[in-house]
Amino acid sequence: MNDRMTTPWGELEPTRFPEDPRERLRAWDASDEYLLRYLADEEVSLDGTVVVLGDRWGALVTALAAHRPVQITDSHLTREATRANLARARADAAATLLTTQDPPPERIDVLLVRVPKSLALLEDQLLRLAPAVHADTVVVGAGMVKEIHTSTLKLFERILGPTRTSLAEKKARLIFCAPDPRRPRGTNPWPHSYRLPKDVGPVSGRTVVNHAGVFCAERLDIGTRFFLRHLPAGGGARRVVDLGCGNGVVGTAVALADPGAEVLFVDESFQAVASAEATYKASGAPGHAEFRVGDALEGVPDGSVDLVLNNPPFHSHQATTDATAWRMFTGARRALAPGGELWVVGNRHLGYHVKLRRLFGNSQVIAGDPKFVVLRAVRE
Structure with missing residues (x-):
């Protein structure tokens, strides 16, 4: 199995946490690669506050380390994997690591979302982040085709704004959302x-x-x-x-x-x-x-x-x-x-x-x- 991830910003060797030499599952998948390729091909500006929500093992944050992204995760294992992968890439201090329980940034210019397994968690986090999203925020979601459902798209649309999807590549798909700050979102039903x-x-x-x-x-x-x-x-x-x-x-x-x-x-x-x-x-x-x-x-x-x-x-x-x-x-x-x-x-x-x-x-x-x-x- 190839354990090197090729990105527009160079090659990485991300691993899961805890690291196990017998582990056959990679720390990234085709949707991570698709998302990073899109950002590079479309020359998306990453100069403002870049937030990565739901990064599985820190591959996205590590790839984008030069832009000092903010990671938001519910997983201790993800956070530890991210720390290890940043250290391996010699970018230890190049990201801010937040949990889903921490106050989010006050302004978000680029929001990248790895679609989680839990639709409820996605709803909660989008509602928490929505006040920081403005009309010019670039919002891109990513996931494998089996992870993205009509209910996923409706959630982006209801909370943030008009939403569409890309064509599938290697069984992965992107979600594009045009934020509308005037959109009524309702109250957060969680907890x-x-x-x-x-x-x-x-x-x-x-x-x-x-x-x-x-x-x-x-x-x-x-x-x-x-x-x-x-x-x-x-x-x-x-x-x-x-x-x-x-x-x-x-x-x-x-x-x-x-x-x-x-x-x-x-x-x-x-x-x-x-x-x-x-x-x-x-x-x-x-x-x-x-x-x-x-x-x-x-x-x-x-x-x-x-x-x-x-x-x-x-x-x-x-x-x-x-x-x-x-x-x-x-x-x-x-x-x-x-x-x-x-x-x-x-x-x-x-x-x-x-x-x-x-x-x-x-x-x-x-x-x-x-x-x-x-x-x-x-x-x-």
Whole structure:
């Protein structure tokens, strides 16, 4: 596989984060190349404030480093990949890295958008950025054909202005939007809150807060519902981690059931951690909690945790992969004290019991139904 990206501004060697020599997925795709080629061919002026929203692994920001772009991302892994790729290109200080929770720039002259998987996240971010966009702002979106839908185009049109698409090249497509600052946009519906059903343990009837882009932000997903019904009994664990916390409903359930527990909420999504903190505060949980954006259990001391609860994702952007789950499991084994437990919920077909048995030397089925299984592994 060619690991060099050819751009109008030279060749790059962007990588994903964390870097893995066995990784077969590239840190860019045809839509990144299409977007950069368009900017060069059309001689788009990049002299003002250039904002890159949703850059997957920092390839766009690194390619445009000479123009000191502003990156806005929801992903800790993307931000770390961007830092590494900028350093590799010797452009460490050539970009401003913001999260989706940070205040955006006051003026945007060029807005480049890598279309995210979540339409809700796109809506939230376009609404947040719209006040900074003016009539002369160049707005160009990019994505693979399978990522761009009629609903995507309607969102650009409703929030920013008239929108059209390019022809497809190498299964990639561009979105062109002509901003109309006079366009009424309405209020931002995010974050979204809802009440939990009455049959999910300590959090029954409690309010869940979801920022845009968080998994199942408009309702409780069936996997989490199943997990909530089969959590370990409280009282024994003192240091608990809700790993890949999402909106934080699992860790909040533990905090409500065992006020003496110290709960650490961890996710690589800035939107998720903000949601978890809001959910926890809305619940009125009496215990101590910490909220951290990071890569799995990186930075958590060895042997310092009694219980890890995990509903691992099996997608990274559009790619299906077990790499994230494996990092979570290995991190949990390192962070757990002897006798500490990892509890995992997942689809049956993912075969997590095999990975856990290989890593921990044991794996026990706590509960199961035709679709999901809850597994327990003990650090011996």
